[in-house]
Structure formats: structure tokens, C-alpha cells
Amino acid sequence: MARIGYARVSTADQSLTAQQAQLTAAGCEVLYSDVMTGSVASRPEWDACRKALRAGDELVITRLDRAGRNLKHLLEINEELDEKGVTLKVLDLAIDTSTASGLFAMHLAGAFAQLERATISERTKIAMAGRARGRNGGRPKALSPKSLSRAQDLYDAGNLTVKEIAAAVGVSQATLYRSLAKNGARGSST
Template identity: 50%
Template structure:
């Protein structure tokens, strides 16, 4: 069975050209997503992947319609390969059931792996250079040591009735931070003592 999948990036784009090309290629059913952005869900792709069985072909018009990034594209291709589903890309004449199609995806995988290795190497070099200059990574502390001490004193202060004199919200407002920040610092102080 040939299963077609198309995607348009925005609601204004029209998927008809992709649908027509997929139907002309003998696809039935055809699934089309209207998804924008890297994190947008693609429910129609999920349906297409569920529908695809061993020996089937998932057909797309262009590579960029399937994966949002090279890494995502390769992961999907590997997932299809494990399940025995071939990937066919009409515009680029790619068919993973052929040796040339499989080689193309292996080359893409090697390029993606090389790219990841370069990113890791550059990140490590940048961190090492920053450490050599005396800088350390991580977020800047929200409270200075004196403010932490003040927060702890306010938290520990009891009123005449024996209850806490200041709420965590009062302390947060006084120091200009979120309540969760106060809780985090109070927990740290508690674990140190």
C-alpha cells in the first residue's frame, strides 16, 4: 500500500498541490498536516505512521515535508526502516527500497552525526575558554548571600502568637523575586544545617 503524507507550514498555504501529486503517485490514503513551527504537533503524520505496515511505502513530495530538521528526518527514516516501510520522495526521486535510496539516507546520517560532533566540540572549546578566563557556566544567582540570610531570618521570625511573622510571599515581595526562588534557597539552607 502507498500511504501519502503532506504538510504545509501555515494555515494560509494550500496543500492541494501536494495532495494531487500524492494521489497521482497512487497513494491512498493521504494524510496532510497544517503545522507551523518546530514544536507544533503533527497528528496526521502520526496517523500515517500508524497506518504504515511492513512492505508499505510512505510517500512524500519533498524531504522537508517529512522532517523539520535533518536529525528528525533521519530518525523518522530509521523508524520506517526498522518497521519494513519504505520511504519514497517524489521530487528528489528517492526510494529507500533501492540501494541508491538507502545510500542517500546513510550519507545524510553521516552528515548529521558529523554536525553533532562539531557542535559538541565547539561547545566544549567554548566552555574551556570561558573557564580559563575565570568564568563558570550556569545562571546568575538570584539572591546574594546577605539576601539569603535576610530571607532565612524573616522566615524564622515568629510573631507574638508563635506563628511565622512573614509569609514566603511577603519575603519574596520584599526581595523582588518569585516565591519559588525563596523556597529553593530555604531548602538549600535547611539541607546545609
């Protein structure tokens, strides 16, 4: 029986080091690593890893999404491993498919991971549609352009203290100073 580890990152600017250290600490004798998206079913090192697996071996990954990106793909992988007599261990979720509860946990975790990705994608599409309509999102400005102009005029007049001006436009003194400075306001440094 061999314990074989597989690590994957999506882009070259990400590091495999942490995953490889976890797999080595988990007792993996052989490590395979890819630098490419998990949405691609065929990856060079992933394919070599699966080919090297023999009955009785354990395939160890750090997270479930390192092997596949959706539930269907994860189930296909698990079926392939099961037919070969190979168990899958997922370190972060303590999943071990050699047990019924581990197999159930893998299915459940895969379904939640797919739901999370779909939710993120949905929110991104909504935000992009909002941007196309001119909405940038985020927190609204503390001072509207009209209030900022009024605050600048009051500040320039010199009849009120900063505390009084801030109260008049409904912001804190710090927000007033910041807004005046960002706006390149006249005399905001005093």
C-alpha cells in the first residue's frame, strides 16, 4: 500500500509549498503537482497520479476542490478510485472514503462546494450587471458633493470651528478633514 499525494494551484503566482508540506506530513511517499485550473478534467500530473494508483493505495489531497471543481466530477473520480480499490483522504475535512461516513461526508462537502461556487458566480454576475448600469457598489460617500461644497464654503468663510462645520453637514471631524483633503480643498491642512 502506498500513500500518494496530489497538490494543485490554479495559477503560477500561487504556491504549492503549503500543500506539499501538508501531504508530506501526512506520510505521502510520492507527490504529484499541477499548476492549472481544476475545472479541466485532464491535467498532466493528475493523470499521471491516477495512472500510478494501485489497489490498496491511498490518494491524499489537502482539500476536496484540489481534485475536482463540481460534484459530478468528484463523484466520477470517487467511482474511478473505488473501482481501482483506492481510498481517498481529504486532510482539511478528515474525509476517508474507505468508510461509509467518509463517503457520505465527501458527497456532502462536494455538494456544498458546488453551491458555494455557484453562489459566488451568481453574485459576480449581479455585480457586473449593476456596473453596466452605472452602479459601482460599495459604501456610499459620507459627504455628497453638495454637502462637501457647503462644508468647504463654511470652512473658507472662517466663521465656524471644524467641529461646528462637521455637525452642520452631519459627519465627524475626521471625516470632514479627510473629505476636504481628498477633494483637494482649499485650506484643508490647517
